[in-house]
Amino acid sequence: MSTSTASVYRRVLRRETHSPRSGLAITVAVVLILVAAWLGTESVLELIGRPALLVAPGDMLGSALTVSDAVPVAFLVAAGVVVAVVGVLVIVVSLKPGRRGRHTGPTDRTALVVDDRAIASSLARTAAHAADLDPDQVIVTIGKRTADVHVRPSSGLPVDREAIVEAVTDEVERYELSPSLKTRIDIDKKGVVGK
């Protein structure tokens, strides 16, 4: 594999497993566009001597200055805190990596991205096979580094824990995912009515 292909794969895998933050960025841009359009419109209306849509530009400045008289102090503090908290949240979103629920497989001739739901579905089937249960009795949750397998045995029929652990661990190893998954098997004490 040439170096350029390797770098293409690195770039694509990184981008496929992390959020582009496009949704929030586009929302913010659209809101800003609307605000700019409104300010522009108010300015134009003022220029041609038409009544303002909502507030004339001069009144905007005036009310910003007198807001401390017009509004109770508690409201001002609360509003300021809310705005600041929203700002902090937006900053956090802009800095966090924003992982998507996906893992990457080993890169060979091709590169591989697997959705966590596909992994969960496959592991659920593996565990159900090993325990001889209906796949509906197995619930798998995939985290960044963990695969939680939750098994609800049929009442009166104990399940072979070792068999499940071995089957699921083998299957996860076969995937060679990155970041790698640690399996955790959890078997319900209470059984459900068997299917």
Added chain:
Amino acid sequence: MNDTNRGLNRTLLFLLGLILLLVGAAVAVAAAVPDTLAGWKKGASTVRQNVSDTVTGTPLGDTGHSWLLVVAVAAAVVAIVLLLLFVFRQGHGHTNRLVRVGGDTKHRDTPTGGAVFVDASVAEQSIGAALKEYANLASSSVTTYDVKGTTTLKITANTRRGVSPTDVRRHIDGIVAAWDSALGQDVPVVIQITPDSSPGQVGRAASPATSPDRSGSADLGQRPVAARRRGLGRGARPVLVGEANHFEFDRRFEAQLGEVLADRGRHGAQRLRAGPVLLEGDVDRHGRQRPVVPDPDQRLLSVGEQRDDALDGRGDQRHRGVDLDDARDLADQGRQSAGELAVVRHECSFALPSLWVWMSSIVTFTAATLSSVCRASAVRMMDRNSRAS
């Protein structure tokens, strides 16, 4: 896979967050601390005086307005244009060209600058048709992206419930290997495995599998296969497309190309049969030529290739399909024998028109606004003049 500028997205969000944080904190602190609140109230009248001084100091003709309002309008328009550019910058990165051999106008690496393009749909249709045969997939799609100048195929495989991603990957790798040998060159391929979306999913990563499958057979689902496919199915005819803006073909070129394909069909690959060369339907199946008219739509050459099962993943992987260098040489010879074969680019630019429409409408809006402002002030001046006289 697209070329969204993610850094820009995050920068915009960070700046907005910072502004909100600063403004919010300033308001909260100013209101909470009694001294600053008093200062705020006292400062208000000074600021108001300064503002009205500024407004009277920047008159716009004798309309009674400040030209700062015009500046505000211009700033709003600029902001809108920049933000629209930003929004339309999201996504993109699709390409419809898989491979180009020769024909670079800057660095002519062929005697006459002839070139051959392989259209992205060749790969998309061929691989898509092969994937369609694979029972473990509910649906699949193949798309082509330009990743930093490298054409890259993305294969999205929607698996049925409970199918192992490893099995799917191995199968697709087999198809890709067959495709590599057909194309004669390796294009990066990214495989994305997603579950077939169907009801009953718990959360975003939890999935109780359905339909017990203890016999070990591969096919799990009984639901009808989703129709998100682009392949043409068995017997699809991938088309190698070259394009020229100015050319006349002669029969010699067409015969040569046919021979090369036929030759490869005999010696290179058992499964790849050379089909007749089609010049926009102007040559019949037996190669008998009818008058070839240069096509005003700039489409030049389609090499039909009948490919029944070369790409089913089981094919002889040693064969090479169309040798692109040979095809390029043929394009050169065709040009030499016929005089003129210049290859035009076949670019996809689906987003630009809408962007230009947006920008031009903004410009028109601004111009109309400004002219109405001028007209209004002129009318007012005329009124005043007539009253004065």
